[in-house]
Structure formats: structure tokens, C-alpha cells
Amino acid sequence: MTVDSPPAPVQLDTPARPRRIPPAVLLIAPSIVFMALLLGWPVIQGVLQAFRGDEGFTLDYITRMVEDPYFWPAVRNTLLLIAVMIPLQFVFAITMALLLRSNPRLNKVHFFVWAIPLALSDLAAGLVWLSIFNDRGYLNSVLTSLGLDSIPWLAYDNPATLFLCVLVAEVWRSTSLVLVIVVSGLQGIPKDYDEAAQVFGATFWQRLRHVTLPLLKPSLQVALILRTILAFQTFAVAQALTGQNFPLVVGETYRWYTALQNPNVAAALALVILVASMLISVFYLRALRDKGQEGTR
Amino acid sequence: MADITISHLVKTYPGGTERATDDVSLDIADGDFTVLLGPSGCGKTTLLRMLAGLELPDSGSIAVGGKDVTYLPPNKRNMSMVFQSYAVFPHRKVRYNIGFGLSMAKKPKEEIDRKVAWAADLLQLGPYLDRLPAQLSGGQRQRVAVARAIVMDADVLLMDEPLSNLDALLRLNFRSELKKIVKDLKTTTVYVTHDQSEALSLGDRVAVMRKGQIAQLGDPLDVYDAPADRFVGGFIGSPPMNFIKAAVSGDGGALIVGDQRLRAPSLLQSYSSTDVLLGVRAENVAVDTQRSSGDVPGTVLVVEPMGSSILLTVEVEGQTIKVQAPPTFRTSPGATIWLTFSPNSMRFYDSETAMALVAR
Structure with a gap:
């Protein structure tokens, strides 16, 4: 007995598929054009401006920027602010989000109130805090009415209180962004995980450490990247509160561009922020990559 | 291991008006496998969650092993x-998941490893210990969940519809496996399900719930055989129990269904001249194409071959009932057949309250 092998599949001459632009490309084309014109071009311009002098390529502007007496204090202040503010904001935001999750009375109202700073312009926030920390501001009025000495919070020779004021104002203004991200992240975690952990004997801190925070990691990562990049750009609040007494990198950029009328050095400063933001994002993405889940999804 | 005493448990969810559990009392003996069975919204899951401490009751108490745990946190x-x-x-990997409870209790590492290995072996999870849940099938994930629960040496094992997300074949296999595992563990178990066949096959005792109350509590076969009311009879069994409107004759000696008179069991002596509901299971009705004494005629409406039997929908005296015929029985829609109700399997219910009649 021989078994007939099935007939070989017939090769059909299918006409070549007409080459067309894939619809995906067409769909994202407007945004690409938009991004290129409004984002890409200014970036290139900025880079050129920082390095192009009268006789072609030059490092003059970079040198000038670095040798400026305000540059290093500005860098130091910015980094200090980030190092203190970001952890503080995350502790606040996670605490607030967990409080909201426990479903208190007027849950939605709390969330709404806590999200208000998000809708406020940062300059306006700075001016509000200025009216508080001012020598004759609300805070000092309260202090004097309690019989205490008023404190010159924003005096130029008092860097500690200057830093504190900027920190408080910035934490108040921008924690709500982290809160909104964390709350939405928490909502995406089914309640069952937390309940299972409870039934299996985990205490609150054990649940936070072993269940909630690990599951929240994607949201935390997004919030961390966003907040750090935005923290590099802290400007209006500090400007309104301290003027030049507490220099920050973006504040310096502004000063070079407006007061000192030197767009080239300003561009060089902007470049510093750009590079720092990119480095920090790469760092976070690598550091927070889930080692356990690599290659599974 | 411990016994459970639930007394007068009342819970209303905030914003709700109906009681999720309405004055439920239930005693569960040490090592018992109790199934809470009921349609969705009957309060069975609420009861289980109150046992776990995930919900707190408005009033009433829960004691486990003689200790009041009503308002104790779950952990x-x-x-x-x-x-x-x-x-x-x-x-987290399967290994960590199974050992979660033990590591939260800060048990020594070698004890955790030993127990995880034991549970993984029992549930055939050995090869998957170093995988993440995302790399497992639904059935395997369910095994991980069970393994995580049994390594705990807990006083009480709670299960909330654990099989409902598995496909039919897997569910059947895992059901018997689960029964064996829990039996060997000898842990007091409370199991919630809406699937009556699961309840009957797994439980030492079945508590049928309805609208926040326990409608009947008993041995699975008792619950199946002698439902305490029309609801239980209609909920348990596939097809559900048939209920036929009938009346007891003036002398109490006969049961009148339409124009037919059947011999009434002695139970009905004291219910002369009252309307009753006759409850009878589909498999307890004998069918024949020939008439013999005491038979009731019926007209076949639908014939459904089920493999091991044939399910007939029959009209009897203007009422529709389901009858299970042997697979060899041949009939067709429109034919007249003769039905015999076996006296021992007839159950009687009050036509108004739908509660089982008792001799009085």
C-alpha cells in the first residue's frame, strides 16, 4: 500500500500588493509635523545658538555660563531642591492616595480640593505664598499675634529659610500632580490583592511594602520621571518668592535672556536642563525596570 | 482548626436598604466542610467576607474556636x-506567592521552603515555582491560590467560588481533587458557590441561602431529597424540582391533580380539603407508553436526549413538568404517555407559604 501524498499547494500568481503608505503613518503624520515644527526646530535652534559664534563653532558661551558666579549656586540649589522635594512629595502623595482609598466620607471632595493646586498657574501660586512668607505676610502676622517675634523668611542672608519657603511652596503646588497619578494607579489595582494580603496575615506596612507599592510601580515611575523633569524647571514660584536670592537654573536662564540680554548663554543653560532631564529619565527607566518581569510581557 | 459559631449576623451595605445578611445564625463543627449556596445577591459572599474580616457586621457575632472575632482585623x-x-x-513568582502568608508571619526560611515544596507537590506546581503568574494558565493560577491557602495551618479555610473561573472540564477535575485535599487537611472549611452541583458534591453540609437568610441547612442529599421549601427545591437540581398544583380530598385519602386522583400518603391525612403543591424530582417520575393503574396521562411537548437519559417536557392537567426518562424510552412530541409518581419521593408544600408540610 502506498499512501498518496497530498497534492502540493498550487503556487498562485498573486499580483504584487500595491505599495501604499501605511495608514498608521498617515494618522501620526500631523503630530509628527507639528512636533517637528514646534519642538524639534526650536531644540535645534537652541543647540545651535549655544554653540555658534561669529566665527562658527565656539565654547565661549559655555565658559561664560560656567564662570558666572551664580551658576554653581543655581545648580546646587536646583539639585538640593530636587533631592529634598521629590521624596517628600511622594510620601505625601502616597499617604493622601491611601487615605482616599480607605473611602472616607466626602471622598470626592477631598480629592477635588487636593487637586486644586494642579489648576493654578505657578506664578500665581508663588505670589500667594509671597503674601504668606512676606516680612509683613500672613505667617508673620500670626506669629506676632501669638506674641512671637516675626521672622524675615525671605531675607537674602538667610538661605535656610529661603530654601524652606521655596520647598514648602513647591511641595504645595506640585504634589497634586503626583497625587493624581498615584490615585489613578491605585484605582487600577484590584482590591483583591490587598484583601488577600490582609487575610494571609500581612500588617499594614507589610501590605504597603510587599503588595501595594510593587503593584503601583508603573505609576510611580511615570510620576517620578514627570516630577523630576518638572522640578529641574522650577522657576516661577522661586522667582516670585526670592527673586535672585535663591538662584535656580531656569531662573538663571531667564536672567541671561532678559536682564543680561544674552540669548546664547541662556540657550547654553537651557541645554544643561535638557541634558539633565534626559539623563535622569534614562536613569529612572533603568533603575525601576522590573527585574522579575523582564521579557514576560 | 476550630469550630465556628455565627449568631444573629446582620449586615446592610452603606447606601443599601436591603439587608445583605438578615439575622443569620450558623454553627459549623470543627473540621466540617460547609457550603454556602445561593443565587447571586443572596448574601453568601457577604457572610464569607464577614468571616474573613473583610466586612464588618452591623450586629451579631462570630466566634472561631470559642474566641470572638467579630471585629478583629483580617490579619x-x-x-x-x-x-x-x-x-x-x-x-511575584509562584514560590513567593505560595509562601506569602508564612513569610508575613516571619516563619523560618527552611520551614517556608519545606511547606511550599509540600503544597507545590500536592497541587502539581513543582515545575512552575520559579515562574510568574502571567506565565501560568488560569487553572494553574487557581492551583497557586489554593496552595497559598493550604500552607497556612489556618483555623479556617475560606473559599469564594474558587472554581467559577475555570472551564467546565477543568472544574470537574479540580473539584474532586479539591475535595480530597481539604478532606486530608481536616481544616474547617467554608465554601461559597452558586453552582448547586458543586455544593452537593463537595459539602459535608450545605446551607442554601436566599435573600440574606439561610433557607435550609443540611446534608447535601437531604437538601436535594427533601427541600425545606419551594425555593430550595427549585434552586437545587438540574432540572429543578417540579411543582404541581394539587388538592387533598375531603377524606384526606386522595390527592387530586386536575381530574386525576392519586393515593395520598398518610402525611396528608391531616390536610384534608386543602390546596397543596406536589414537589417531585424529574428522575422520580416513571414513564410508560401503556396505561397501568394509578397513572396520570400527560402530553409530551419537548424531547431532549441528554445521553444518559432523555429529558421530557410534559403537560399534565394543564401544568408543565420535566420528566427524566431512560435513554431507551422512545416517544415524540404530541404523544400521550403515562406517568407514575413514586409515593416515597413525593414532597408536599403549602400552596401559600411554599414551606414543606409536616405531619400534624
Whole structure:
């Protein structure tokens, strides 16, 4: 007995598929054009401006920027602010989000109130805090009415209180962004995980450490990247509160561009922020990559 | 291991008006496998969650092993639970998931390893210990959830519809496996399900719930055989129990169904001249194409071959009932057949309250 092998599949001459632009490309084309014109071009311009002098390529502007007496204090202040503010904001935001999750009375109202700073312009926030920390501001009025000495919070020779004021104002203004991200992240975690952990004997801190925070990691990562990049750009609040007494990198950029009328050095400063933001994002993405889940999804 | 005493448990969810559990009292003996069975919204899951401490009752109390745990937080109750959604932590490997409860209790590492290995062996999870839940099938994830629950040496094992997310064949296999595992563990178990066949096959005792109350509590076969009311009879069994409107004759000696008179059991002596509901299971009705004494004629409406039997929908005296005929029985829609109700399998219910009649 021989078994007939099935007939070989017939090769059909299918006409070549007409080459067309894939619809995906067409769909994202407007945004690409938009991004290129409004984002890409200014970036290139900025880079050129920082390095192009009268006789072609030059490092003059970079040198000038670095040798400026305000540059290093500005860098130091910015980094200090980030190092203190970001952890503080995350502790606040996670605490607030967990409080909201426990479903208190007027849950939605709390969330709404806590999200208000998000809708406020940062300059306006700075001016509000200025009216508080001012020598004759609300805070000092309260202090004097309690019989205490008023404190010159924003005096130029008092860097500690200057830093504190900027920190408080910035934490108040921008924690709500982290809160909104964390709350939405928490909502995406089914309640069952937390309940299972409870039934299996985990205490609150054990649940936070072993269940909630690990599951929240994607949201935390997004919030961390966003907040750090935005923290590099802290400007209006500090400007309104301290003027030049507490220099920050973006504040310096502004000063070079407006007061000192030197767009080239300003561009060089902007470049510093750009590079720092990119480095920090790469760092976070690598550091927070889930080692356990690599290659599974 | 411990016994459970639930007394007068009342719970109303905030914003709700109906009681999720309405004055429920239930005693569960040490080592018993109790199934809470009922349609959705009957309060069975609420009762289980109150046992676990995930919900707090408005009033009433729960005692486990003689100790009042009514308002104790879940992590202080020494219980373990299998969730309907499995709730296997997605960010951790199977090994960690199974040992979760033990490592939260800060047990020594070698004890955790030993118990995890034991549970993994029991549930055939050995090859998957170093995988993440995302790399497992639904059935395997369910096994992880069960393994996580049984390593705990808990006083009480709670299960919330653990099989409902599995496909039919897997469910059947895992059901018998689960029964054996829990039997060997000898842990007091409370199991919630809406699937009556699961309840009958697994439970030492079945508590049928309806609208926040326990409608009947008993041995699975008792619950099946002698439903305490029309609801239980209609909920348990596939097809559900038939209920036929009937009346007891003036002398109490005959049961009148339409124009037919059947011999009434002695129970009905004291119910002369009252309307009753006759409850009879589909498999307790004998069918024949020939008439013999005491038979009731019926007209076949639908014939459904089920393989092991044939399910007939029959009209008897203007009422529709389901009858299970042997697979060899041949009939067709429109034919007249003769039905015999076996006297021992007839149950009687009050036509108004739908409660089972008792001799008086």
C-alpha cells in the first residue's frame, strides 16, 4: 500500500500588493509635523545658538555660563531642591492616595480640593505664598499675634529659610500632580490583592511594602520621571518668592535672556536642563525596570 | 482548626436598604466542610467576607474556636482564603506567592521552603515555582491560590467560588481533587458557590441561602431529597424540582391533580380539603407508553436526549413538568404517555407559604 501524498499547494500568481503608505503613518503624520515644527526646530535652534559664534563653532558661551558666579549656586540649589522635594512629595502623595482609598466620607471632595493646586498657574501660586512668607505676610502676622517675634523668611542672608519657603511652596503646588497619578494607579489595582494580603496575615506596612507599592510601580515611575523633569524647571514660584536670592537654573536662564540680554548663554543653560532631564529619565527607566518581569510581557 | 459559631449576623451595605445578611445564625463543627449556596445577591459572599474580616457586621457575632472575632482585623484571625479572582500577586513568582502568608508571619526560611515544596507537590506546581503568574494558565493560577491557602495551618479555610473561573472540564477535575485535599487537611472549611452541583458534591453540609437568610441547612442529599421549601427545591437540581398544583380530598385519602386522583400518603391525612403543591424530582417520575393503574396521562411537548437519559417536557392537567426518562424510552412530541409518581419521593408544600408540610 502506498499512501498518496497530498497534492502540493498550487503556487498562485498573486499580483504584487500595491505599495501604499501605511495608514498608521498617515494618522501620526500631523503630530509628527507639528512636533517637528514646534519642538524639534526650536531644540535645534537652541543647540545651535549655544554653540555658534561669529566665527562658527565656539565654547565661549559655555565658559561664560560656567564662570558666572551664580551658576554653581543655581545648580546646587536646583539639585538640593530636587533631592529634598521629590521624596517628600511622594510620601505625601502616597499617604493622601491611601487615605482616599480607605473611602472616607466626602471622598470626592477631598480629592477635588487636593487637586486644586494642579489648576493654578505657578506664578500665581508663588505670589500667594509671597503674601504668606512676606516680612509683613500672613505667617508673620500670626506669629506676632501669638506674641512671637516675626521672622524675615525671605531675607537674602538667610538661605535656610529661603530654601524652606521655596520647598514648602513647591511641595504645595506640585504634589497634586503626583497625587493624581498615584490615585489613578491605585484605582487600577484590584482590591483583591490587598484583601488577600490582609487575610494571609500581612500588617499594614507589610501590605504597603510587599503588595501595594510593587503593584503601583508603573505609576510611580511615570510620576517620578514627570516630577523630576518638572522640578529641574522650577522657576516661577522661586522667582516670585526670592527673586535672585535663591538662584535656580531656569531662573538663571531667564536672567541671561532678559536682564543680561544674552540669548546664547541662556540657550547654553537651557541645554544643561535638557541634558539633565534626559539623563535622569534614562536613569529612572533603568533603575525601576522590573527585574522579575523582564521579557514576560 | 476550630469550630465556628455565627449568631444573629446582620449586615446592610452603606447606601443599601436591603439587608445583605438578615439575622443569620450558623454553627459549623470543627473540621466540617460547609457550603454556602445561593443565587447571586443572596448574601453568601457577604457572610464569607464577614468571616474573613473583610466586612464588618452591623450586629451579631462570630466566634472561631470559642474566641470572638467579630471585629478583629483580617490579619489577626488566622484564616486563609481562596479568592474567586485568585488574587495571586502578579509581581511575584509562584514560590513567593505560595509562601506569602508564612513569610508575613516571619516563619523560618527552611520551614517556608519545606511547606511550599509540600503544597507545590500536592497541587502539581513543582515545575512552575520559579515562574510568574502571567506565565501560568488560569487553572494553574487557581492551583497557586489554593496552595497559598493550604500552607497556612489556618483555623479556617475560606473559599469564594474558587472554581467559577475555570472551564467546565477543568472544574470537574479540580473539584474532586479539591475535595480530597481539604478532606486530608481536616481544616474547617467554608465554601461559597452558586453552582448547586458543586455544593452537593463537595459539602459535608450545605446551607442554601436566599435573600440574606439561610433557607435550609443540611446534608447535601437531604437538601436535594427533601427541600425545606419551594425555593430550595427549585434552586437545587438540574432540572429543578417540579411543582404541581394539587388538592387533598375531603377524606384526606386522595390527592387530586386536575381530574386525576392519586393515593395520598398518610402525611396528608391531616390536610384534608386543602390546596397543596406536589414537589417531585424529574428522575422520580416513571414513564410508560401503556396505561397501568394509578397513572396520570400527560402530553409530551419537548424531547431532549441528554445521553444518559432523555429529558421530557410534559403537560399534565394543564401544568408543565420535566420528566427524566431512560435513554431507551422512545416517544415524540404530541404523544400521550403515562406517568407514575413514586409515593416515597413525593414532597408536599403549602400552596401559600411554599414551606414543606409536616405531619400534624
